[in-house]
Amino acid sequence: MSKKQVNMHEAKSRLSELGELVWKGEQVVIAKAGKPYLDLLPHRELRRKRKPGRFKGRIKIAPDFDATPPDVIADFEGGR
Secondary structure: OOOOEEEEHHHHOHHHHHHHHOOOOOOEEEEEEEEEEEOOOOOOOOOOOOOOOOOOOOOOOOOOOOOHHHHHHHHOOOOO
């Protein structure tokens, strides 16, 4: 990801182009008097508020979910 800094006047005349760059992942900083002033960011929809319990009764966890095989533990502890 590259970072691009443009002055305010240039940003006004190239706004569409700069917007496309931002949506492609580039960082665009708009400068005023040669100093960073604004960051141009893509719009993201606000996340909906999380509703706990939405999947209650629909998710099954295996009975041995918390059981870690001894060979896996040994690998993490450097025993092999």
